[in-house]
């Protein structure tokens with residue numbers, strides 16, 4: 665698949681088949697992530713690739729509880745709280761794989777470096793026929809001491825993104841985009 669198609673046809677996928685995703689499929693995606701630029705070429709990214717069902721469930725429950733607590737504290741609308749409280753709602757959408765990208769250091773470019781790596785990974789996954797979705801609702805738990813320990817990540821790293829991945833069961837339509845605000849100068 666060419667880059668233009670991968671960019672235009674990437675979607676946040678939330679329905680996956682049960683087909684397992686092998687190491688031979690995942691390794692090139694991680695490699696694509698590491699081809700991203702990074703400040704001073706530090707390449708500070710660390711990856712936790714989770715396929716273990718019990719750990720996926722733990723991330724889902726932990727992320728759900730942490731997100732619910734934050735949303736309640738922020739006075740989120742009742743419907744959003746109800747959705748999160750539903751036992752049927754899995755914040756990881758039953759995806760077979762979760763990849764957490766973390767920065768080994770908390771420097772000023774941690775989020776940018778790992779965000780660039782994440783986008784490479786998501787586009788490479790699209791080109792390989794896989795679907796992905798960044799799960800912000802997993803962020804608080806994977807960033808907690810308990811989450812980092814469960815993922816085998818160092819206690820002082822900074823998790824930046826949690827991305828689910830798998831073979832797509834339902835390909836969503838394009839989510840509409842706003843026109844870009846651009847100042848053309850010269």
Ligand SMILES: Cc1cc2nc3c(=O)[nH]c(=O)nc-3n(C[C@H](O)[C@H](O)[C@H](O)COP(=O)(O)O)c2cc1C
Nearest residue numbers: 674675676677678797798799800801802836838839
């Ligand atoms: C930082 C970030 C956090 C997100 N968190 C969630 C999430 O917790 N759950 C979810 O279903 N989608 C999540 N998304 C996906 C967005 O909803 C999605 O990217 C947006 O609606 C645009 O759709 P598209 O990715 O299909 O173009 C997140 C995306 C980003 C970049």
